[in-house]
Amino acid sequence: MTVRSDAQRRKFLGLTGKAGLSTFVAQAVGVNLGVVTVATAQTGRRAVTPFRFAIISDPHLYSHVNHVFDQHLEDAVAQVNAMTTQPDFVLVTGDVSHHGEADQLAKGKRILSKLKAPLRVIPGEHDWYLDMGAAYRANFGSETWSFNLKGVHFIGLNSILVPDFWTAAKLTPAQRRDWFMPLNSPVPGVWGVHEQQLEWLRKDVARLSPDTPVVIFTHSPLWDYYPRWNFQVSDSREVRDILGKFVNVMAYHGHVHHTVYNKIGNLTSVGTMSTSWPWPYPPVELPYPEFQQFRADPSNTMDGMGTASVSMAADGGGFVQYEPFADSLQPAIKNGFKV
């Protein structure tokens, strides 16, 4: 069941392009799903052709028929499809499913296939640990990828890898998965991207010039937000070192289920609202508290959730617009912000 006022419904149906976007509706040329197209890419800040991409986060689909989160994801898809200036692609930041079951991931693919724009997905821990990514890959392809689009280099990484603690303990797949269900589970080991992906990343960006705008997607944030809830990546320092040569790196992540912003050196980090439920802010001082969303009203089942869009400008900068399902944003971020 969704609860939405008439005003909210009008906003929902009347979303318009923002942030000085070009009216050029791009073909998804260069978005070659599953294929790295570095060699043919345009790079360099002056080569950026303005465009937009959208972000959907953390659908957490259950196996139940007509589960409330199914409708939330349907709403998110409809919201993105209603954008006047269509995104060139849509990124899902992981946790498509809640238990990693094949039917949950297949349901996610079925709903997300209604998007008009091409789809990109990275995994979350809920997608992964039942079958170590088998159902995820069957539905969404590789978990590590990059591509170039209109002068911007995009990277997707699997940031939820932990050392093997299940083999010695002789855990079943379901037991292994269940360790990851609670946000504060005592999982032995902090999530990271690990050496194989780090090596891939080194090679991926080796030939890019420093003035290439880079956008990186991970499930969890590339900074120490709140380790107790795994709001971090264990080897984010290595990721940052590899990307340190670039003038401007934009990082977008899910997992936290709320709006959050941080900037460290050349890397700006933006967290996104989920489509499933909002998570409270952890007991830490935030560097930019004005980016906090309002506390969700539990009597409004759509409050505190939504999607986001990012408009890439000709100078290589981005403009983020959260697209909440209800009136969830502080004035400081309600009309979008530059990154």
Next chain:
Amino acid sequence: MTPRKKMWLKIVAVPVSALFLLATVTQVTAREPFTPAELKAKDDMLLASVKRGFDLWYGGRADMANNGLACANCHPDAAATNPQTFPKFLPMFNKVVTYRSMVNWCIEMPQGGKALDANSDDMTALEAYSFYLHRGVPIETGLVTRQTSGPKPTNARGFATQGTGIGFDK
């Protein structure tokens, strides 16, 4: 001293003095402080309730939901439950309610489950878990729309991992 005053003393002053004497004796003969063993037994009973509350919070009772959701979906470490602000006014009730009423609202509405008996041990356990994590948090009136942070669960179950040293620049 007039006869009337003497009578007044007999009626009032003597019983009052006796009460003071009784109070003094009672204080002297009051029970010794709990022994460490007694204290541990009492704490163990509380912590058993907290543990039961933790299990319920994370989906340990099937009839509390019909859609797979649990308290912890929205409230890890009981964050943003703010039990110390109850009783308080909540719009969905249109009146001032107790924390137990709010717990049952969450069980029935977002979780689609069956409300608990407000006086049951399981409800007490949910309350014990949530309040246990909020020890030391000032009691104050809660504002419905104000964003809040979770408690610092230094003694709660769960892990505390080490950071990478990458915080923020500001």
